[in-house]
Amino acid sequence: MQFIHVDEGKLHIVFGITEKNQIKLLHFSAVEFDEKKLCKEPQFIDEMFQLVQVNFSGYDRPYEKHGNKYIATVPGYTLAYEGMKDSRNAIGRKLVITQKDAATGAYVVTTWQFYEGTQIVRMWNEVFNEGNETQTLEYLSTFYYAGIEKEGEGSTDDKMELRICHNGWQKEMNWQTYSFPELGFGQTQPTVYQRTSKTIEVTNTGNWSTKEYLPMGYLANTEADSALYWQIEHNGSWHWEIGDQNRHFYVAVSGPTEIQSHWYKVLEPGDSFCSVPVAVGVGAADFNEAMGELTKYRRKIRRPNQDNEKLPVIFNDYMNCLFGDPTSEKEFPLIDAAAKAGCEYFVIDAGWYAPGLWWDSVGEWQECRERFPNGIREVTDYIRGKGMVPGVWLELEVMGICCEKAKSVPDDWFFVRHGKRVYDRSRYQLDFRNPAVISHVNEVIDRVVNEYGVGYIKMDYNIEPGIGTELYADSVGDGLMQHEKAYLDWLDEVFEKYPDLVIENCGSGGLRIDYALLSRYSIQSTSDQEDYINYATIAANAASGVTPEQAAVWSYPQREGMKEKEGSLRERADILEETVYNMVNTMLLRIHQSGHLAELSDNRFALVKEGIDYYKSIRADIARALPYWPIGTADSRDGLLASALVTDERMILAVWRRGGEQARVILPLAEGFHGKRAVEVRCVYPAAEQADVSGEPFRQELTCNFDFNPVTGELVADLPKPVMARIFEITLR
Numbered sequence: 063m064q065f066i067h068v069d070e071g072k073l074h075i076v077f078g079i080t081e082k083n084q085i086k087l088l089h090f091s092a093v094e095f096d097e098k099k100l101c102k103e104p105q106f107i108d109e110m111f112q113l114v115q116v117n118f119s120g121y122d123r124p125y126e127k128h129g130n131k132y133i134a135t136v137p138g139y140t141l142a143y144e145g146m147k148d149s150r151n152a153i154g155r156k157l158v159i160t161q162k163d164a165a166t167g168a169y170v171v172t173t174w175q176f177y178e179g180t181q182i183v184r185m186w187n188e189v190f191n192e193g194n195e196t197q198t199l200e201y202l203s204t205f206y207y208a209g210i211e212k213e214g215e216g217s218t219d220d221k222m223e224l225r226i227c228h229n230g231w232q233k234e235m236n237w238q239t240y241s242f243p244e245l246g247f248g249q250t251q252p253t254v255y256q257r258t259s260k261t262i263e264v265t266n267t268g269n270w271s272t273k274e275y276l277p278m279g280y281l282a283n284t285e286a287d288s289a290l291y292w293q294i295e296h297n298g299s300w301h302w303e304i305g306d307q308n309r310h311f312y313v314a315v316s317g318p319t320e321i322q323s324h325w326y327k328v329l330e331p332g333d334s335f336c337s338v339p340v341a342v343g344v345g346a347a348d349f350n351e352a353m354g355e356l357t358k359y360r361r362k363i364r365r366p367n368q369d370n371e372k373l374p375v376i377f378n379d380y381m382n383c384l385f386g387d388p389t390s391e392k393e394f395p396l397i398d399a400a401a402k403a404g405c406e407y408f409v410i411d412a413g414w415y416a417p418g419l420w421w422d423s424v425g426e427w428q429e430c431r432e433r434f435p436n437g438i439r440e441v442t443d444y445i446r447g448k449g450m451v452p453g454v455w456l457e458l459e460v461m462g463i464c465c466e467k468a469k470s471v472p473d474d475w476f477f478v479r480h481g482k483r484v485y486d487r488s489r490y491q492l493d494f495r496n497p498a499v500i501s502h503v504n505e506v507i508d509r510v511v512n513e514y515g516v517g518y519i520k521m522d523y524n525i526e527p528g529i530g531t532e533l534y535a536d537s538v539g540d541g542l543m544q545h546e547k548a549y550l551d552w553l554d555e556v557f558e559k560y561p562d563l564v565i566e567n568c569g570s571g572g573l574r575i576d577y578a579l580l581s582r583y584s585i586q587s588t589s590d591q592e593d594y595i596n597y598a599t600i601a602a603n604a605a606s607g608v609t610p611e612q613a614a615v616w617s618y619p620q621r622e623g624m625k626e627k628e629g630s631l632r633e634r635a636d637i638l639e640e641t642v643y644n645m646v647n648t649m650l651l652r653i654h655q656s657g658h659l660a661e662l663s664d665n666r667f668a669l670v671k672e673g674i675d676y677y678k679s680i681r682a683d684i685a686r687a688l689p690y691w692p693i694g695t696a697d698s699r700d701g702l703l704a705s706a707l708v709t710d711e712r713m714i715l716a717v718w719r720r721g722g723e724q725a726r727v728i729l730p731l732a733e734g735f736h737g738k739r740a741v742e743v744r745c746v747y748p749a750a751e752q753a754d755v756s757g758e759p760f761r762q763e764l765t766c767n768f769d770f771n772p773v774t775g776e777l778v779a780d781l782p783k784p785v786m787a788r789i790f791e792i793t794l795r
Contacts (some may be wrong), residue, residue, distance in 0.1 A: 063107070066146070067095070070155055072181050073344050077146075078111070085143040085159060086111035090207050092181070092344040093288045099212040106308045112138050113159065114170050114187050115206045115314060119198035119326070121166070129259030130321050131305045132201055132314040137163035141170060153362070154178040167193015167331070182343035182359040184295075188336040191329035198536075199327045200320040204340040205292060208312035210304070213286030218242050218311060219249050221285040224304070225349065226264060227276035227607065232591045234572035235276065235603040237695040247304075261305040265322045269491070269542060270526045270569055271297050271576040276607050281313065282347040289345050291352045295363075296338035297578040298546040299323035299529075299539060315340050318539045324529040325539025338578075349695070350732070353606050354688035360577060360609050365557065369564045369584035370611045373652060373681040374451070375404060375674055378520065380411035381656040382592060382618035386420075388413050389433045393441050399659035401448035403667070404674040407518050407564070408445045409453035414438060422488035425461030425468055427506045429514065442515040453518025453564070454510055458503045459549070460489040460525055467502075475499055477531035477545075479538060484527045491527035493541075494548040495534065507556060511563065520587075522568040546578075553582045566614065572600070575607050585652060586612050594618065594644045595631060595785060598718045601647040602696035602705040605689035610707060611681075615648035617673075618657035619666055631721045635785035638764060641666045642748055645673035646716050646787035649747065650684065650707050653677055669748055676747050676789070683709050692729040702727045702781075708735075713792040719781035729777040731792060740795040743770040743777060747789035 065088075068075040076089035088111055089095040101107065109125055110133075117135035124139045141161035149156050154176035161170045169190040174183050186204055191197050211218045219242060228236040242248060245262050264275050271277065277294035279302055292315050294300045299318035304311060317338030318325035327335050341359055345351045364370065377400035384392055388410050400408050416423055417432040429438040442452035461468040461476075468475075468490055475498060477484035477491040484491055492499050510516045530542030557563070567574060567583035571590035580586055586608050591597045597616065604613040619641040635643070641662075648654065653674065659667065687707035692715070696703040701722025706715040713735055717727060735741060748764045766788050768779040777790065 068148075068157065070176050073183070077113075079143055080107065082108065083142050084108075085113050085161065087113045087207055088209065090342070090344065091213065091288055091290070092346060093213045093286050096213070100209065101308055101310065109134070109139075110208045110307060110310060112141075112206060114138055114141065114161070114172060115201065115203040116141075116168065116170060116187075116189055116199070117201040118166055118168070119200055129261065131259075131261055131307075132203060132206075132303065132316070132319075133305065133307055133312065135201060137166045137168040140165060141168065162192070166197060167191055167195070168197070177359055177362050180343070180359045180362070181345055181355050182341050184339055184341045184363070186337050186339045188334055189329070190334040191331055194331055196331070197329045199329055199335055201316065202335065202337045203314050203316045204294075204337040205315040205342050206312065207290075208307060209310045210281060210290060210313055211283065211311045213283055213288055216285045217249055221283055222311075223282040223284055223347070224262070225280040225282075227278050229272045229274060229276050229572065229575070231273075231570055231573060232589060232596070233698065234575070234589045234600050235607045236599065236698065237603060237606065247306075258306055261303045263301065263303045263322075265301045267299045267318075267323045268526050268528055269298055269546070270523070270573040271300070271578075272569070273526060273573045277576055278607070279313070279315075280349060280352055282349075284347050287347045289347045289349075289352055291343050291356070293341045293356060293577060294338060295341065295577040295581070296546075297550065297574065297576050298542055299325060300338065315342075318543055320537070320539075323539045324537060325543065326537045327540055328536040350690050354690075357605065357609055357688050360580070363577065363581050364609075365582050365584070367584045368562065370609075371685060373611055373685060374406035375653045375655065375677065376407040376409060376453075376518070376614070377403075377405040377450075377655045377659075378409040378411055379656065380455070381590070381616045381654075382620060383656045383658055384411070384413075386412040390435065390441055394444065395660040396658075397441075397445055397448055397450070399667075400655065401450055403655065403659055403671045404678070405655055406450055407453055408448075408450045409455065409518055409520055410438070410441065411455040411520060412522070414454055422462040423464040424457060424489070425465035427456060427458075427510070438514050446515065451517040452515060453520060454514065454516050455520045455522060456506065456510070457522045457524060458506060459492050459494070459523055461492060463488050463490060471498070474533055477527050477541070478533050479528075479531060484531065486525040486527055489525045491525060493531060493533070494545050494552055500552060503552070507560070511560060517562070518564045518566070520566045520568055521583075522570070523574060524570045550578060550582065557582065572607075580608060580612060584612060585614050587614050587654075588651075589616070591616070594640065594647060595635070595720050596698065597647050598643070598703055598720060598787070599696045599698050599700070601651065602691070602703045602716070602718070604651055605705065605707070606695065610651050610687065610689065611685045613651040614654045615651045616654045616656055617644040617648045617670075619644045619662060619670060621658050621661050631785060636783070637666060638669065639783055639786045641669045642764065643718070643785060643787040645670060646718065646747065646789055649673055649677050649789055650705065650714060650716050672749065673747055680714055683707065683712070683714065687714070690732045692731065693727070704729055706732070708732050711794055715777070715790040715792065716787065717779055717781070717790065718787040719783070719785065721784050725780060725782050727779050727781065729779065731775045731777060735775065735792055735794065741770065741772060742793045742795055743768065744791050745788055746791045
């Protein structure tokens with residue numbers, strides 16, 4: 063076998079060209095390649111290590127396969143190597159590999175784009191039908207790698223650690239760590255013919271791309287101190303799986319599939335199909351390092367924009383405030399209070415377009431004169447007069463079933479299955495492949511920007527239309543995927559026309575946290591979580607799923623605090639600490655301020671303003687810092703939580719306590735923030751020395767005792783109250 067070695071920084075890649083002229087991906091790791099770790103049986107080399115898995119309908123599997131695993135595919139198994147082009151561009155190194163199968167006419171082009179300054183490769187595969195017969199594509203991998211466990215001598219039962227990021231409404235970005243046996247994948251077959259029917263699968267099907275999981279995975283080999291991690295960049299259905307084959311384990315990462323997603327694509331002679339992009343990285347078995355590399359990579363692929371450089375503070379009137387019931391009368395005092403607090407954008411959220419209950423009638427997006435007697439422009443002009451940029455809420459991908467326009471337009475404006483319009487939660491799903499739909503949504507964008515004076519749009523999406531649409535598509539999954547591409551193309555056109563317009567990506571909170579969308583949108587709603595105490599889990603973990611400068615987190619101090627039945631955690635939270643906690647949730651990310659600011663006491667309002675003022679002093683660092691979790695990512699059951707952002711000069715650290723008996727937290731600081739260099743540690747929010755605004759002696763109640771050990775690099779903080787949070791700043795001198 064001929065080996066081709068590709069080394070870029072810590073990334074070591076080895077391809078093999080066999081005697082049968084097939085290319086194999088033998089190694090993709092931060093650890094050096096050891097040929098002895100591969101299966102030695104020649105038939106297993108032939109069966110395994112394909113660079114691409116691609117499956118056409120109507121062909122027999124070339125060898126035994128148990129279950130629905132994405133192995134033994136045809137023509138994936140029979141592709142012959144044609145060549146590799148190795149070049150460099152402005153981004154970094156680029157590999158283009160070509161393969162062809164004479165029997166089916168499949169021609170596959172694999173593209174790997176490296177990114178200078180990261181240990182990450184962005185990759186995609188395109189399959190062409192160069193034959194004379196029509197072929198039906200059932201599956202196409204973007205990344206397929208067998209041998210993920212081969213470094214080290216120990217059993218996969220003990221050395222493999224898989225992290226999966228669970229996601230869901232009001233419980234976004236919830237990382238859980240598993241061993242293979244905990245997922246039903248313990249070693250039970252000692253023979254070389256290890257081929258079980260079991261896989262570890264993580265799948266999304268539908269248009270809410272992250273309704274159950276983030277499109278990510280992290281796999282560590284703790285014995286070899288190596289890790290492999292990936293990110294699927296698609297705004298719809300996707301799938302990844304880990305399975306076993308001939309004493310090796312593989313990972314297969316892709317977009318939609320026929321089995322999981324009701325997707326297939328008919329390829330006539332001359333047709334082609336391109337897989338969804340996937341980013342794959344390597345490193346040591348260090349989750350912080352992996353998320354840091356992904357953060358750097360995400361910044362490189364993102365649309366350049368001022369919003370992610372300046373990080374303006376946003377007030378939105380929805381959460382624990384007006385809750386979709388805005389009027390001119392209600393907005394004016396909120397606008398005054400938001401400007402006084404230091405907010406720079408003011409967003410009028412849902413409800414501005416219709417009187418009363420509006421859920422099932424949305425779709426035309428005309429201002430409601432019952433709510434705004436002098437027109438919404440009076441309010442947006444008032445916002446601008448206070449030095450802020452006005453914004454409004456939209457949900458352009460839907461029309462309510464009671465919308466008059468929905469009753470008059472043809473069915474091909476919408477998703478259709480079994481001859482019927484698809485609807486969910488009393489809304490129809492618009493199909494962005496239809497030029498008439500594009501004209502409709504463009505008219506709305508033009509009107510809110512040019513007539514209503516809007517500079518910010520909260521683009522929400524609150525339905526799940528399921529597997530897709532049968533209109534003008536080979537499969538319902540194909541219809542869904544075509545729509546999603548058309549939606550991305552439309553977004554590109556909007557930003558080309560309005561480059562300074564800020565559009566927030568919201569999917570009922572964080573149900574569309576994917577980098578197909580986030581490479582375009584500058585800001586992402588992380589959740590609709592209404593409980594500030596529970597929001598800390600999401601806030602602490604947010605920088606794992608999205609860059610910190612894109613992660614919008616609500617802060618909503620309440621008039622009298624959030625209180626429940628006597629004796630509950632919220633009942634025991636004093637209202638000053640409730641305000642601080644709300645602010646800490648958001649201060650390392652993007653502030654989405656809300657709550658009835660105009661009705662807060664002077665001291666509580668002062669804590670809001672102090673938090674915003676401090677945020678403005680660090681936001682330039684937020685835009686370039688990397689995330690760090692000194693005690694690991696947060697779990698909803700944790701009583702103590704911590705997350706940090708790190709630059710070369712300083713660390714900004716958020717710490718939370720929410721109940722439990724333990725009041726002391728020990729925080730190991732990142733490498734470089736202890737040892738020989740002098741380190742200054744301060745509790746910067748709330749600042750105990752700040753002057754009181756009303757004469758009440760409340761500042762001493764907010765002091766926090768802490769100690770730093772420069773030898774061990776540990777910061778010890780005492781959090782005596784059951785609900786409290788603080789911001790620390792650790793600076794190198």
